[in-house]
Amino acid sequence: MPENQNRNEDVFAKYSAMSTAQLQQILREDASKPEGQEETSAEALLYIMEVLAQRRRARNEGKTPEEALEEFHKYYENNDVSIQIERKPDHRKKISASPRWVKRLAAAAAVVVLIFSISFTAEAFGVHIGKRIINWTRDTFSFGKMEEDLKDVPAKTDPAVFQGLREALDAYDMTDCPIPSWLPEGYTEHSVKAANTSVQRMIIARYRCEDGDIVIWIADHLEESPTYIEQSEGHAEIYEVAGVPYYIFRDNRNLNAAWIYGSYECCISGPLSIEQIKFMIDSIRKG
């Protein structure tokens, strides 16, 4: 009906003015909502999808439906998908972290792991910070893309290995990322490693003493994508400093603080007390 169509276009015209990233965010949020709790109407979602599809066609990207259908007939139609599509996520089911997989890399491996480019999880309450989302769930997972190159590795004394976290950040053009300038007594720098992939840059600094390791992990996205920091268990305390919320939570033996600063996703993890981690947070500043 033309009248209804015109009214819809007026109502949804705001979406046409939004950026692609904003529209994708709306779709992503819809996908993350349990059935019946979606906030965006089906008509609005269809409008958004159409806008995005038109933009993609204008860029001459992606397959046409006919091309995709051909691929479907060739590869998918007669193959068993073998995925349990009918099983919906159980929002009340606790996925307990196996204590056996708590590893030395406290910042990410055992407790807090950054997920890149995955937009939703089954059980979460979210705090939105621009395009980045920090969600607490009971599941954990890992980094984004990594590239490998099995060349010879330089020795630790080689000048290519960074002497400090600040130097590594500067070398990877992450100069505007503030870092802690305080560590508990007894910790010395053990290593600073860097990784650069097609979608992110990542710096991992490890400080060691008898009690264990403190790891500071900073990652930067090179393209826009949603990000989640997830914990395996434990209560989260939000400690706000200079308008930046720091999410503090414990998992097994480590205390962790995770936060987002601009495009940077950051994490501290180690055998720290709440006071120590707050001192570290308080000391965060540039340069």
Place this chain on the structure above:
Amino acid sequence: MKAQYKSEIKRLYLNMYAFLFEYARSTLPTDALAEEAVQDTFQIACQKPEAVLSSPNPEGWIVKTLKNVLRNTVKEQNTSRRILLNYFASNIDDITVTEDRVKLEILYENVADLEEFKLIKAMALEGKSYLEISRELGISLAACRKRMQRAREKLRKKMKI
């Protein structure tokens, strides 16, 4: 599948593919994974044509199925990444910076040569779809899915997680 069902599913496919792709792409990190999610959705629709076509809202049925596909895809990726992360975590000291500072070098130990490790890495870290991986390996899509499932189980047992 009856010809009538085929015709209807095809109509739904051609009308909805572009929209569903955008929906999937907003959630998944690569075009390949998003395409595969849509293909999987319609594969399920082909398995249950009566359920789709007798629904008062076939388009809604398709979208709902896609949502479930996306959830499962994310779960699979999460599981795979967790398996890999456990390995990386226990070997983090081996990660070093190369001379040109632009590549991550990981010194694999006893899992480096495992086919399973490479499979999981391709999906979990490189965002490749089953179809892409199956083409690289020269195997069928179904075989690839099964191989991935076995790979996860094997590495999970090996790393005791």
